[in-house]
Amino acid sequence: MPLTMPEELLLLMLDDETGRLTDRAAPAGDYALVGAMLAELALEERIDTDPPRLRVKSPAPxxxxxxxxxxxxxxxxxxxxxxxxxxxxxxxxxxQYRTAFFDRLVQRGILKAEEGRFLWLFSERRYPVISDKEEREVKARLMAVIFEDGEPEARDALLIGLSRAAGLFPLMLAPAELERAQPRIEAVSRHEALNQTVADAVRDIFAEVARYAPMM
Incomplete structure (x- = not known):
């Protein structure tokens, strides 16, 4: 059974060595995750996200x-x-949603769950990678879209847009590669009307979070 978009996005956010979500994924990662859930529902033709309102097209499970x-x-x-x-x-x-998706990735043998301590005080659950096959396939699929000029699939365009909104591409590409790929990433991110609606919402919310975050 193929991975859902939220599951693919979580694999891209995960630090393979520590089993923790990368710091770069917070706080935009929460918004990108729910954006991926909405995108998946749209691809399944259950919702319509045409501005200005999101509505249910089909309530079928x-x-x-x-x-x-x-x-x-x-x-x-x-x-x-x-x-x-x-x-x-x-x-x-x-x-809650993240835990549910991680549990499914554990059940499929892609990740394993480990209980540990953070700073020796706080309990935490980590998800080290058992099989990196799925993550490599997701990255390879996205790189193929970014570095080729073909028409992207809607699913790939959506995932690229959400990865861009969550700031994940610096984790996947070297600086020189990212600079070269930036115009294509921007173009693909705006390929689908849904992609523009959802990914721009994630980006705008993250900008507001960053604007009001306390200075360290």
Whole structure:
């Protein structure tokens, strides 16, 4: 069974050596994760994210318990809301969603769960990689899109847009490669109307978070 977009995004965010989410993925990673969930629902033709409102196109279950819970939540909202509102709202439960996706990756033998301590005081769960095959395949697929001129698949365009919004490409590309690839990343990120709506919302929210973050 292929990985969902949220699962692929989490693999890109994960530090393979420590089993922790990379620092670069926070706090935008929470928003990108829920953006990936909305994108997956859109690809499954369950929601429509055309501005200015996100709406349910089909309430039929996808078979994915996490995504179906989000779909039910969207359908139950009494007032129609846009993608940005839903990203902000769902991001409040990002830890719950992230744990559910990590647990599935553990069940599939891609990651393993380890309990440990952070700074000798705080308990934490890490997810070291058992099989890097899936992560390598995701990266190879994205690199093929970025460094070739073909028409990207909608799924790849969405994942590239969300990876860009979460600031993940400096983790995947050397500085010179990233500079060369930047125009193509920008173009692909805006290839799909959904991609522009969701990824721009993630980027805008992250900009606001960074603007009001306390100075260290």
């Amino acid at each position: 996808t078979g994915d318990t996490v995504l179906d819970g989000v779909l039910t939540r969207i359908q139950a909202e009494p007032e129609p809301q846009d993608s940005r509102w839903w990203i902000e709202t769902l991001a409040q439960d990002a830890e």
